[in-house]
Amino acid sequence: MIRWAIARFARHDRIDAVVPVIAGDHRALFSNAVHGVATADPVLGGETRQDSVRLGLEALAANPPDFVLIHDAARPLVSGALITRVCSALAKGAHAAVPLVPVADTLRKKRADGWTLVSRDDLYRAQTPQGFRFAPILDAHRRHRGDPATDDMALAERAGIPIEAVPGEERNFKVTTADDFGMAEPLLDKGDIRTGLGYDAHRFAEGNHVWLCGVKIAHDHALEGHSDADAGLHALTDAILGAMGAGDIGQHFPPTDERWRGAPSAQFLAHAASLVQAKGGRIVHCDVTLICERPKIGPHRDAMRARIAEILDLVVDRVSVKATTTDGMGFTGRREGLAAQAVATVKLP
Ligand code: MG
Secondary structure, eight states: OHHHHHHHHHTOTTOOOOOOEEOGGGHHHHHHHTTTSOOOOOEEOOSSHHHHHHHHHHHHHTSOOSEEEEOOTTOTTOOHHHHHHHHHHHHTTOSEEEEEEEOOSOEEEEETTEEEEEOOTTOEEEOSOEEEEHHHHHHHHHHTTTSOOSSHHHHHHHTTOOOEEEEOOTTSOOOOSHHHHHHHHHHHOOOEEEEEEEEEEEEEESOSEEEETTEEEEOSSEEOSSSOOOHHHHHHHHHHHHHHTOOOHHHHSOTTOGGGTTOOTHHHHHHHHHHHHHTTOEEEEEEEEEEOSSSOOGGGHHHHHHHHHHHHTOOGGGEEEEEEOOTTOHHHHTTSEEEEEEEEEEEEO
16 A cells, blocks of 8 residues: 555655655565655654654754655555546635545434434545645644544644645545555456467277366266366466466476375365465456367366366356367377367456
């Protein structure tokens, strides 16, 4: 969140410098978070938000700017347009410019005997960034040190600084709970999108059924292999491992290991999916192509998609199963064996 909040100011053409204020024990976290973002060295904050803001302002006092915007990193969705509105109000002569959003919900105040309706007319929520002329807001912070205020606007009012409102933005909400984070995350970051590719082939042998994409299909041959020889799930497992940079199926489930003799390949796939989950990621989509003359895949396609979706805990429209022949050419054309290719898309935080 702090990376996004800083980046939105750092790349704004009206902003000359960003001074982050952080907790002393967050130095390592901070430098990881802002890697590659233009920011000044962080200033160490104090016990309260107000102390932290004052210390941030003091850090600028030796080389004071004309104006300062004070922002909560807990509002990483601040837009460039909102930053511009605050800057423009100051440039046009405002002493202080504060984004305000009208209250849309019906308000109720709790009483001993129930809930009283409170008129929401003329009620607004104050957001950040709040912009000020630098010297007066620093002075207000120095004079009202230890005299708690919830934001800088409240402090400015105490100091007699006139406030001008600019339109805030619903999207610029404050992230304070896990629920808020859940709302902010998809708006913030497209994530780390990975694609992995998998390929597998198995030879036909004597038998009366094959396993393909987790579905048992009656056939005049079986597939030869250490496990259940499900080339479709093997290719898909490798695709997911590939997206994670986590080696290949043979490393995770060595064919020399007796534990995997005749094993259902669903467990290999589930293992690959668990690696994604362990990193806080999710599988976005997967696509398997089975390459064979026989058995016919079409009649089993829906069952295969459903089974893969079940193993990966995905909705079915994120799973694709296709089939092709090689027009009689090569080992699949001669019906010596069957091959499978797969692509998996994974999103990591
Ligand atoms: Mg295999």
